[in-house]
Amino acid sequence: MRAAEAAIAGAPRTGRRAPPCRRARPAQSATIPILRGAAGMLTRRTLNRSLAALTAAALLPGSSRAEDAPRARNVVLVHGLFADGSCWSEVIPRLQAAGLTVTSVQNPLTTFDEALAATQRVLARQEGSTVLVGHSFSGMIVTEAGADPKVSAVVYVAARAPDAGEDYTALAKTYPTPPASAGIVFDGDEGRLTEAAFLKDFAGDLPPERAKVLFAVQQPFRKELLQARTTQAAWRAKPSFYAVSTQDRTINPDLQRFMAGRMKARTIELAASHLALISQPQAIADLILEAAGQPRHRP
Numbered sequence: 001m002r003a004a005e006a007a008i009a010g011a012p013r014t015g016r017r018a019p020p021c022r023r024a025r026p027a028q029s030a031t032i033p034i035l036r037g038a039a040g041m042l043t044r045r046t047l048n049r050s051l052a053a054l055t056a057a058a059l060l061p062g063s064s065r066a067e068d069a070p071r072a073r074n075v076v077l078v079h080g081l082f083a084d085g086s087c088w089s090e091v092i093p094r095l096q097a098a099g100l101t102v103t104s105v106q107n108p109l110t111t112f113d114e115a116l117a118a119t120q121r122v123l124a125r126q127e128g129s130t131v132l133v134g135h136s137f138s139g140m141i142v143t144e145a146g147a148d149p150k151v152s153a154v155v156y157v158a159a160r161a162p163d164a165g166e167d168y169t170a171l172a173k174t175y176p177t178p179p180a181s182a183g184i185v186f187d188g189d190e191g192r193l194t195e196a197a198f199l200k201d202f203a204g205d206l207p208p209e210r211a212k213v214l215f216a217v218q219q220p221f222r223k224e225l226l227q228a229r230t231t232q233a234a235w236r237a238k239p240s241f242y243a244v245s246t247q248d249r250t251i252n253p254d255l256q257r258f259m260a261g262r263m264k265a266r267t268i269e270l271a272a273s274h275l276a277l278i279s280q281p282q283a284i285a286d287l288i289l290e291a292a293g294q295p296r297h298r299p
């Protein structure tokens with residue numbers, strides 16, 4: 001159980017030096033990050049890492065790949081762990097109101113190959129350019145499936161964004177462990193969040209009655225899913241966008257900032273839990289519309 005928890009969030013190992021990370025690439029517009037881990041504690045390592053990221057953003061030339069986002073006709077949304085496709089229900093009508101064709105993938109959360117295939121089947125049905133959006137774990141799927149020629153841009157919502165072949169677990173372990181990891185329980189090979197952890201650490205900024213409904217439809221995931229590595233990184237070639245949740249207790253906010261900076265994504269920061277797609281759907285919809293090459297739309 002401890003190994004699986006570490007694979008989700010990346011618990012740091014005492015007395016062992018963290019593996020080196022590649023030099024971060026600058027975001028389109030660097031802003032001073034909130035230098036706190038998910039538990040709200042400032043560390044020297046986190047401070048040094050954040051300052052280094054800002055220095056890199058100031059010194060390295062180049063602009064974000066997001067500037068080249070072409071106009072898209074479709075949006076494909078992929079949910080992550082502890083959820084199902086209905087978690088996009090607040091974002092979908094906002095995108096449809098802008099004239100986009102929207103599909104929410106029902107991610108099986110079994111093996112990475114099966115989860116990837118589910119997204120690829122949906123992409124195959126799209127006609128024309130498509131924005132591919134992933135939340136949480138499904139940033140892995142976006143990173144891999146985003147290489148599809150139909151995908152015009154990739155969007156990450158508090159999501160994993162590994163490089164090709166990168167061990168995400170090892171990367172995550174270089175940051176403080178977010179609290180949600182302690183709330184994972186297993187029934188054989190299937191994992192899920194306890195209700196207490198779901199309400200506090202996953203959906204902490206939602207009304208309790210709303211969070212309890214989401215908890216009731218939570219899909220279990222298989223341990224095997226956490227062992228996958230991507231073979232390619234779509235964000236290296238496609239316009240990239242990232243929404244950082246600054247109050248996230250599921251994926252460390254500073255890890256999110258690092259991944260967004262490395263991919264030179266057009267980045268926004270939201271004072272939100274891991275579920276900004278529900279608590280701040282307009283901001284998420286606006287970012288997706290930008291990735292689709294459309295002006296912001298307020299229905």
